[in-house]
Amino acid sequence: MKNYNIAVVGATGLVGREMLKILKERNFPIDNLRLFATSRSAGKKINFLGENIIVEEVKEDSFENIDIALFSAGSSAAIETAPLVTKKGGVVIDNSSAFRMDKNIPLVVPEVNGSILTNKETIIANPNCSTIQMVVVLQPLLKKYGLKRLVISTYQAVSGAGKKAVDELLAQSRSFLNNEVIKKKNFNNQIAFNSIPQIDVFLENDYTKEEMKMVNETRKILNENKLAVTATCVRIPVIFGHAESVNVELNQKFDIEELKNELNNFKNIKVVDNPGEEIYPMQTDTEKTDKILVGRIRRDYSQKNSVNLWIAANNLRKGAALNTVQIAEYLIENNLIN
């Protein structure tokens, strides 16, 4: 079996570190591993399987002989750095929003649309965290019943905004409990013991960028360009795990038990749903699993062919780092990489 030269760009961030953990856990076939970050972190050493790897700053010729570069360094770094990889013949799998809506770049959740990948890819985009966990759940429903309209409200963890945001929630919570002044830095507003109905910037249409990612990325990944989608994205004082309340209108009638089976039989979904025992998915459950958890599955009696779902998943793993690594694995398993 062949091993590959891998680069991780943004290796010191929350998602970058999760990528390294996942590469280890899954025995990813690595020959040589190179780690990159901004000048601020360059020179740091990160231990990987017993070896201390020095974090480097990206240079013009950094990606010589790199087969796959996993990026989690934000949009502007991605736009700047991706060409340095591709001109050397490597494939970029990028976690930022820079390339996601580019018609020529595949936006991939392997178990949903991995089959669109070819051996000609140069850049592959990893979708937004809140979109990934939802499209996996929607895919078996699309295949079986067809999708008509989605009404989404999210309950998103602060870790989606990076390590600084996690530190800020913890610091604000501590200040609150000690009756001290609450300091704001990364969030415009207090996030401890509060909800903020804004993730990412506002767009012309009064939706946030996060909300429009859920609309546009969902359509692209599911290859359903006219799917009706509306979203409200909300940051809540949770550290890890995104949850979503999703109201789904299907194209045809369904049996609720059959629908639960369709979900449970799909790859990487776990149905956690027993109202009699008060069992349903929660964000705290997502720390222990790489599966996407779905529960509170119940017919929506307000409209025909409709169902309510509550979806929770690990935003740093399936929502980011894990899906990125799974795309790389898909390329390798399907001989789409040299």
Add this chain to the structure above:
Amino acid sequence: MKNYNIAVVGATGLVGREMLKILKERNFPIDNLRLFATSRSAGKKINFLGENIIVEEVKEDSFENIDIALFSAGSSAAIETAPLVTKKGGVVIDNSSAFRMDKNIPLVVPEVNGSILTNKETIIANPNCSTIQMVVVLQPLLKKYGLKRLVISTYQAVSGAGKKAVDELLAQSRSFLNNEVIKKKNFNNQIAFNSIPQIDVFLENDYTKEEMKMVNETRKILNENKLAVTATCVRIPVIFGHAESVNVELNQKFDIEELKNELNNFKNIKVVDNPGEEIYPMQTDTEKTDKILVGRIRRDYSQKNSVNLWIAANNLRKGAALNTVQIAEYLIENNLIN
């Protein structure tokens, strides 16, 4: 101006204490004030406008000469105690769910349907917290455009479950920050840094009682028996203030600016909505106001005649204690009480 003999039943709970604050703030025309609670709290003294009032246990003849009894003592206490008030000629305004769906008992939010009240009332029901703040916002939209369907996801504060629940969130948060074991008592699951997609018990149809309250109480208050409503009710780690993401399908087309004006001109609503300045309602804002805050008002492009709203209000005040007092004020102002 006449003064009234008032009883507060459940006077030592979170809502009961808020009722007393509100009676003071609003200079409610009180002649004699009597406070009641369970035997555990009986004998305590509560200061009201300089007078120390002793909390009493309810007895058969406790409500002699009481004009209005404000109840916040739970359903079983309400069922047991209400007849003791009414047989003495007093009016009960009850905050529990005991009487809400009784056809012969009005369920009232004064600015929405106060006009159904007559001078013959014996028991008046105060709606559920999450329903009250929503129906006030829906009422002007119903009048102007008609309502077709609501898809609701809530972000509810722990104070809705009483003082013990608040204490538990604070204690769990402290334990979490100190790396100590998190203890569960009132909540089945960890609530600190987590969401729990269950409020109240599960019913036969796999919805929770809280979710069906939003369906049934909304229809009753708005007098729209066929209104299509579906809800997902979620407890989040917030202390005060409920927030709600509400997708509203109207019966006819609308202009978004006109719709905002309709909302802003309605009693007790404040539109807080300026995406350009990143301004929207938050739960922390509800501590400082008795208004219902609505923002993130934007056309839902996924379906015609539809709009998304984000509603936040103080669950202990407008959601409970304030609305109860406002019902009493409505009775007095409209000469519906002797």
